[in-house]
Amino acid sequence: MAARPWRLILPILALAITLWLWALAGVLFVIRWNAVERPGPPLKELFPYGEMRIGVDASYPPFAVATADDLFGLDIDLGRAIAERLGVPVRFVNMGYDGLYDSLKADQVDVVISALVIDYSRANDVLYTIPYYNAGFVLVSRADKAFMTMNELSGCALAFEFGSDADTLARAWLRRIPPFEMRPYELPAYALDAVRLGQADAALVDATAARLYGRAFPGWNMQMHPVTDSLYAAAVRIDRGKTWEAINYALQTLADDGTLAALIERWL
Amino acid sequence: MKPRPFSVIIQTMLTLRSRFWRLFRVYWHWIIRAGIVWLILVRLAPAPPRAPLGPQQVVETVKPQVCVHTRLIDEVYEWKIQRSLQMAREIGADTVVEFFPWAYAEPTKGQYNWTSFDRIIKHARNQGLHIIARLGLVPAWAREDAENSTLNYLPDESFDEFAAFVAAFAGRYAGVVDHIIIWNEPNLSFEWGYRAVDPAGYARLLEAVYALAHAANPNVVILAAPLAPTLEPPGSPNGLNDLLYLEALYQAGAAPYFDALAMHTYGFTDPPEAPPAPDVLNFRRAELLRQIMERYDDPARPVYITESGWNDHPRWTKAVRPSLRVAYTVNAFKWAEANWPWLDKLCIWALRYPTSTRSYPDNFTLLTADFEPKPIFTAIQAYARGWQESDDLWLPAPGG
Numbered sequence: 001m002a003a004r005p006w007r008l009i010l011p012i013l014a015l016a017i018t019l020w021l022w023a024l025a026g027v028l029f030v031i032r033w034n035a036v037e038r039p040g041p042p043l044k045e046l047f048p049y050g051e052m053r054i055g056v057d058a059s060y061p062p063f064a065v066a067t068a069d070d071l072f073g074l075d076i077d078l079g080r081a082i083a084e085r086l087g088v089p090v091r092f093v094n095m096g097y098d099g100l101y102d103s104l105k106a107d108q109v110d111v112v113i114s115a116l117v118i119d120y121s122r123a124n125d126v127l128y129t130i131p132y133y134n135a136g137f138v139l140v141s142r143a144d145k146a147f148m149t150m151n152e153l154s155g156c157a158l159a160f161e162f163g164s165d166a167d168t169l170a171r172a173w174l175r176r177i178p179p180f181e182m183r184p185y186e187l188p189a190y191a192l193d194a195v196r197l198g199q200a201d202a203a204l205v206d207a208t209a210a211r212l213y214g215r216a217f218p219g220w221n222m223q224m225h226p227v228t229d230s231l232y233a234a235a236v237r238i239d240r241g242k243t244w245e246a247i248n249y250a251l252q253t254l255a256d257d258g259t260l261a262a263l264i265e266r267w268l
Numbered sequence: 269m270k271p272r273p274f275s276v277i278i279q280t281m282l283t284l285r286s287r288f289w290r291l292f293r294v295y296w297h298w299i300i301r302a303g304i305v306w307l308i309l310v311r312l313a314p315a316p317p318r319a320p321l322g323p324q325q326v327v328e329t330v331k332p333q334v335c336v337h338t339r340l341i342d343e344v345y346e347w348k349i350q351r352s353l354q355m356a357r358e359i360g361a362d363t364v365v366e367f368f369p370w371a372y373a374e375p376t377k378g379q380y381n382w383t384s385f386d387r388i389i390k391h392a393r394n395q396g397l398h399i400i401a402r403l404g405l406v407p408a409w410a411r412e413d414a415e416n417s418t419l420n421y422l423p424d425e426s427f428d429e430f431a432a433f434v435a436a437f438a439g440r441y442a443g444v445v446d447h448i449i450i451w452n453e454p455n456l457s458f459e460w461g462y463r464a465v466d467p468a469g470y471a472r473l474l475e476a477v478y479a480l481a482h483a484a485n486p487n488v489v490i491l492a493a494p495l496a497p498t499l500e501p502p503g504s505p506n507g508l509n510d511l512l513y514l515e516a517l518y519q520a521g522a523a524p525y526f527d528a529l530a531m532h533t534y535g536f537t538d539p540p541e542a543p544p545a546p547d548v549l550n551f552r553r554a555e556l557l558r559q560i561m562e563r564y565d566d567p568a569r570p571v572y573i574t575e576s577g578w579n580d581h582p583r584w585t586k587a588v589r590p591s592l593r594v595a596y597t598v599n600a601f602k603w604a605e606a607n608w609p610w611l612d613k614l615c616i617w618a619l620r621y622p623t624s625t626r627s628y629p630d631n632f633t634l635l636t637a638d639f640e641p642k643p644i645f646t647a648i649q650a651y652a653r654g655w656q657e658s659d660d661l662w663l664p665a666p667g668g
Contacts, residue, residue, distance in 0.1 A: 009274060060583055063583075065585065102458050102462070105416075105418055108462060119626050161590065163643040172640070184662045193667060197666045
């Protein structure tokens with residue numbers, strides 16, 4: 001009787017070990033499979049025109065701006081870096097914002113890289129890559145007092161640009177939390193000046209304005225905490241899945257090896 | 269005794285299973301009650317507000333030129349349409365410009381569905397507002413290769429179908445909507461379905477539409493499409509300079525086929541008083557378009573500026589600061605009133621978008637998507653209704 005449980009347990013144990021070994025083999029196979037460099041789809045399939053045509057609205061510094069004979073900005077550098085990583089020539093197609101999404105549908109461009117904020121209502125038409133920049137609003141304050149959320153503003157003075165989206169957001173906050181002092185200024189830089197000079201406790205500005213101000217005053221140790229998201233990503237037509245995959249992969253490698261951070265640091 | 273890990277696991281699972289069933293037997297009626305409460309709570313979610321027509325409203329304004337361009341056709345909820353039109357009335361505009369897409373009204377050839385148009389027009393009338401209707405956007409059945417063409421692609425072969433739609437619209441809303449704009453900014457490639465722009469082709473479109481529309485509604489005013497302010501040279505893949513396009517339109521013989529001209533004139537970074545020049549895009553570019561009309565002996569034809577304004581996005585190169593936007597916009601109305609006797613309406617783009625575009629076009633609006641008035645709204649309202657507005661809108665710059 002004492003040996004009887006082993007008659008049951010041993011086969012189960014043997015089965016379990018076998019299954020476990022198979023699972024281990026499967027995992028090792030997947031790891032190995034992913035590690036092997038395999039040729040992706042031919043570039044001709046990814047970019048049928050032999051080049052990566054990038055749609056951009058070059059009226060949006062520091063992301064894309066046009067001079068008489070060239071384009072420059074973060075989006076331009078990012079497009080070039082992606083193309084270089086994929087080993088494909090690049091051509092920028094400059095157009096107005098209104099035409100960006102239509103240009104994908106009409107096959108005028110392969111990808112749009114133009115400070116596009118991810119818009120889920122367009123999910124049936126385009127594929128967005130991973131985001132490469134967050135341009136949402138931030139609360140900026142001096143080093144001695146950080147403001148992480150709107151709730152911490154009660155009783156404090158908040159600076160912002162008159163008539164801007166920050167103005168609208170601040171008025172919405174005022175209806176939701178105990179009162180704080182509203183300090184509208186004519187420019188976002190003045191709102192940040194007010195914090196730096198001690199005339200306001202915090203400023204509500206977009207991340208790009210805050211970063212550019214930080215470059216202008218490198219000696220000022222400011223605190224910056226995001227309060228809203230506005231994620232920029234590249235967009236590809238929805239039926240160009242392989243192109244999207246390649247661009248997304250290139251963007252991911254640029255993020256992983258620090259190239260993306262360096263590009264952002266260069267422009268912002 | 270040797271450890272027996274596998275049997276311990278099995279034993280634990282069996283114990284858990286038996287505990288689960290024991291608990292289930294004790295508390296099953298509570299589980300069912302919780303399910304019923306959940307179902308009731310889900311059903312109790314508030315219904316969207318209804319939008320019954322209220323008493324007939326009258327627009328109060330001292331500046332009849334003031335007009336706003338709305339964006340209502342893609343609005344899901346009727347109460348938002350009603351609220352938008354209430355805000356248009358409250359700003360002191362007696363006229364709104366609205367887009368009525370052909371693709372929405374006739375998704376299947378010959379079968380009209382006017383529901384979405386009717387609900388906008390009934391609320392506009394209820395608020396005492398006139399409508400200038402802009403028609404465009406081609407249904408898939410009227411486009412070649414619909415899968416790869418945009419909604420702005422209207423092949424020549426479909427001009428007659430579009431004209432039939434315009435006539436049906438004009439007839440249905442005769443006496444209610446008597447101003448119709450044919451197409452939008454045909455001097456831009458993307459507005460012409462990503463083809464080379466074609467003034468002669470657009471002239472043919474006007475010709476196809478004009479007689480049918482007037483037969484359906486003898487009082488209809490057909491407005492030739494407003495042109496996008498642009499400096500694109502001939503041969504550009506993006507479009508054609510608006511001054512050149514208007515010249516070409518007259519030369520193509522379009523004059524007999526429109527009753528008024530619509531214009532788009534944006535200030536971009538210039539103040540409204542900045543002088544016009546052929547190589548400059550600013551508010552007074554409208555005067556250059558008007559000069560072309562006069563050159564073609566067409567001075568009596570009225571003009572409606574159906575899009576205008578300034579943008580206050582912090583990063584767009586063609587934008588100004590919000591404080592300047594307020595000043596420029598109000599001064600633009602004053603300039604037009606004092607200097608442009610040929611102008612019928614000056615419509616600001618745009619009252620509100622149904623949803624955020626998540627980019628700088630949002631900074632053309634007067635209201636947020638949540639109906640929050642921006643300072644530009646209150647400034648125009650004060651001007652249109654003759655109210656005094658405070659001068660102290662912002663604090664002086666810190667540190668002088």
